[in-house]
Amino acid sequence: MSNDTNHAQSTVTVPSAGVQPFVPSPETFNPAASPEATAVWNDVVAPKYAHHERVMVASATEHSDAVWNDIPTSIPHAIDVGCGFGDTSERLARTSQHVTAIDCSSPLLSRAISRHGNVTNLEFVLADAGNYAPRRPAQLCFSRFGLMFFERPVQTLKHLRSWLEPGASFATLVWRSREENPWLELARQAVLEVLPPVDDGAPSCGPGPxxxxxxxxxxxxxxxxxxxxxxxxxxxxxxNLGASVDEAADFQLALGPAGEIVRHAQKQGHCDLTAARARVCNALAPFVTRHGVVLPSASWWVTARA
Ligand SMILES: C[S@@+](CC[C@H](N)C(=O)[O-])C[C@H]1O[C@@H](n2cnc3c(N)ncnc32)[C@H](O)[C@@H]1O
Known part of the structure; x- marks a missing residue:
């Protein structure tokens, strides 16, 4: 998956026999994640996602639940891009004949398989979206918060379009601005009071949320x-970031923009984690409710036609 001539995929479950190969136009093949970004997904983000799975899934599910009725049903083939734990893939499989769920992160895909590997019309594929060639055209390309990490967004979107039948649906959720997403932004601002910003060019999971x-x-x-x-x-x-401010701070210091700042400061050897945690706890304290620590989140539901 490291260059544009290598578009082999690890197919984890095999589609039914007799399916014709379908290859999008070769000039659009190009990985959307650099090897450095994929390594960050695999080695840094995935273990932390596993630990904070409930917050990650619940915060995204609120948004997909709100738009789910807009998603085409009874279609032969849907593709879920950047499927992560595979929850939306499984949900698409309830109303589509076949779903291909792709992700470039092996540990995240393994987790998806352990959750939903028994769904017979759902095929999990380890692949970079920019390098993937479906075996047959799709009537839906869907992604929940998986496209914002593409390093060549236009070229990769063009590649995704080439998977679709003319007129087929493209539908994705992406986060709105930092300011409209205090659930991530407040902690980022809080840690920046005591830690340096991330250097340009430092390893990351791509352009970001x-x-x-x-x-x-x-x-x-x-x-x-x-x-x-x-x-x-x-x-x-x-x-809902957790039952207590402490639990919510654990999430913030591990993942998202605040977690990224902490990680880089630790790498550079000057991370005052106690001070960072205190600032984050202070910032989150006003958001304690009887259901937990709850902050607003905001996304765009983006739809288009191929
Ligand atoms: C924020 S997570 C969203 C996961 C899932 N869609 C959800 O809503 O729970 C982004 C996912 O996109 C995957 N990803 C990032 N870049 C990718 C690429 N170029 N090709 C395939 N997957 C990618 C990551 O590994 C990660 O699982």
Whole structure:
């Protein structure tokens, strides 16, 4: 998966016999995640995701639940891009004949298989979205918070479009701006009071969760990739970060933008974790409810046609 001539995939479950190979136009093949970014997903993010699985899944599910009725059903083939733990893949498989769920992170995909590997019309594939070739065209390309990490967004979106039948649906959730997502932003600001910002060029999982937050940019990217009828609708939710401020701080110091700052400061050998935790706890304290520590989250529901 490291260059544009290598687009082999590890197919974890095998589709039914007799399916014709389908190969998108070869000039669009190019990995969307660098080897460094994939290594961050595998070695840094995945173990922390596993530990904070409940918060990760619940915060994303609020948003997908709000739009799920808009998703086409009774279609022959849907592809879930950046499927992570595979929960949306399993849900798509309830109403589609076949679902291909792809992710570039082996440990995350293993977790998806352990959760949903028994679903017979769901095929998990270890692949970079930019290098993947489905065996047959799809009628839906879906992603829940999986596209904002593409290093070549327009080229990769063009590649995703090439998987689809003309007129087929493209549908994705992406986070709105940092300011509209205090569930991640408040902790980022809090740790920056005591820790240095991440250096440009430091290893990361790609452009990051807010790279598709600007509607005009997303519309221009989709247009340049050849999609039509693009539309963005706001979705508002609440992220429950844990039962207590301490639990919520554990999540923030491990993952998301605050977690990234902590990780880099630790690498550079000047991380005052006690001070960072105190700032984060202070920032989160006003959001304690009887259900836990709950902060607003905001996404765009982006739809288009191939
Ligand atoms: C924020 S997670 C979202 C996971 C899942 N869709 C969900 O909503 O729970 C982003 C996922 O995209 C995957 N990913 C990032 N870049 C990718 C790429 N170029 N190709 C395939 N998957 C990618 C990551 O490994 C990760 O599982």
């Amino acid at each position: 807010f790279s598709m937050s600007e509607p005009a940019v997303v519309l221009a990217q989709l247009r340049a990739a050849g999609f039509r009828s693009a539309n963005l609708e706001p979705v508002d939710g609440n992220a």
